[in-house]
Amino acid sequence: MKKPNLILAGGDFLLAALIPALVGMFLAMRSGGGMPVSFSHGLGQSLVFGLAVVFSTYFAELYRGDRRFRWKETCVRILIAGLMAFLILLLFYAVTPQSQWLPGQLVLVLAGVGLAQLLWHYRYPILLRFPWISQNVMVLGTGARAREVAGLIDGEQNPFVFKGYIHPENVVDESAEESVCCKMEKLKELIRRNQVKKLVLALTERRGVLPVGDILWCKLHGVEVIDSVTFYEKVTGKLKLEDITPSWFIFSDGFCVTRYVLWQKRMFSILLSGVGILLALPIFPLVALLIKLESPGPVFFCQERVGFGGRVFRTFKFRTMRQDAEQETGAVWAQSNDPRITRVGRFLRKSRIDEIPQLFNVFKGDMSFVGPRPERPEFVAMLTRKIPYYGSRHAVKPGLTGWAQVKYPYGASVEDALEKLRYDLYYIKNYSPFLDIVIVLETVKVVLFARGSR
Incomplete structure (x- = not known):
């Protein structure tokens, strides 16, 4: 998260932690409990409130540095964040009843936090002009x-x-x-x-x-x-490939793909893919039935992709197109409103459910959970001729999700491939476990808001 967004999130956390603490002290004093007991009881609640509000505000996409929302849209997003925080806190209080707020009190406190957030989000750019920032x-x-x-x-x-x-x-x-x-x-x-x-x-x-x-x-x-x-x-958050020379690649910080880095990514991928497979297995029969009812052909779609070091492997997805989709055209990128996509397939693509079988590729080791998108050999050969440094993206295993996937919509041209390469190389250059976690969280938002799919 960039510095301005950290400032914004930090302000939200302080507001969300301070307001419940003040309300808690006020209620305790009115009930005769005394200020010290109230403050001790309210401190833990304040921390939980702060984390819940910041987490919900993040998923309401109010920490996006690439745009500033209008007043009405900001209100709606803060309302959504407040609702998410309300549900999270109710769940928390269900397992920790000793620190429970009543639902009515919780609504009033979150309403106060939301109003404070609205004012803060519109005034915080002033801080960015202070000399110490x-x-x-x-x-x-x-x-x-x-x-x-x-x-x-x-x-x-x-x-x-x-x-x-x-x-x-x-x-x-x-x-x-x-x-x-x-x-x-x-x-x-x-x-x-x-x-x-x-x-x-x-x-x-x-x-x-x-x-x-x-x-x-x-x-x-x-x-x-x-x-x-x-x-x-x-x-x-991407590289300007047109101005980069080979010497810049060699002498710049980053691009250090060591055995430890690869091992670290492998452990992370095994953990997430294993959990994902266990959670997704119950929906496999339902998805298979829907695919079979709409169009003849296999449930799964197998396709060759280029992976680590340029090695070709076979990836698995739920079939979203007609069985003969490329019989006459050969390998082509999917377009917006592609007529080859079935109605069930369109839903599977929008929800990203069609990607779930790739968890087996991740668990097997052909892919990582996070990395550049695996591309087809026909496209790789063409893009390598047209785009400098394109082969560099194969320095790490391809991923089920990645920096380019969450920052840029689906690519269907050489220009799109170039733009996504900027993000892929940024990821390889700046890899860290924290960046992988950020990408996973951003992927959840992409799936929830159905962004970038075709």
Whole structure:
């Protein structure tokens, strides 16, 4: 979760923890229980309230950094989060009756928390402009790459403040607005006056142009110096493949796929796939019956996919198309409102139930629970010719879900494959168990809201 979202979630937690504690103290004092007993009793409740509200608000998608909701939509989402929190807390109180709130009291407290959240969510962007949170940024360069960096900074949902372009030569490039361009000779003065914390290098060509001495001075005086590719990665959660060179891959942090990493992912995959299989087995007969009733053919659909190291394996899914779907066309991507998909198949795709048999592929070891989407050999051969670094995604096992799957809708073109590759390589570069957990939670939201399927 990015810094602004952490601030937002932290504020929600404090509100959700503080309001029940205050109500608890008030009720205890009125009943004659005394403040110390009330505070001791209310502390545990406050922590549970805070976690329940933040968890519910996360699943109501109010921590999305890529968009800001309108007032009415925010109200609806806070109402949904409050309902989810109410159900979670009722379940918690059912197993811990000694710390129970009455349902009427719970509704009133959650209503108060919701109103406080509404005000907080609309006022928190002000905090992002405080000096101890915001980061003043200057961009070295004035071309298209520099303007792209400035465009990433522009917005209310990030803590960056754009302070201007710097041209390394004595003449300001006309491709950027002259009012925000500064000459390199004034760099030290600009850094001090604007309290710059980050300098982004956005030069297309650095040889003979890069002012090494001045940049070294910035670094020695507490200014973070990064290139535009790294800045793009930090802000967007994907890689800018067009600007990446092989040397960047070699010398950048990350992309360290060790045996320990692979073992760690394997244990995580076995655990989740095993639990998933046990939970899903009861619905297999019902799904099989529905598929058979609508169209003739097998229940399961077997298909070759490319996995770890380029090895081809067979994956299993519930059949969602006619049996002869590719008899005349060969291998093609599924399109929106694809006529080859059956009515039952459309439901299975929307709910992602068709993917459940792939849990056996995960448990077997052909796939991981989290990783790049496994692609068909025909598409891999074509995409490898057209997209640089496409083969790099096979450095880890493909996944039932992944960073690209939760961040980008279903891909059905070379352009979509390129965009998803940006996310896949970001995942491989920045892999951590925490990132896998985030992806699993995001996958639950994708399934609940039926996003991105075809």
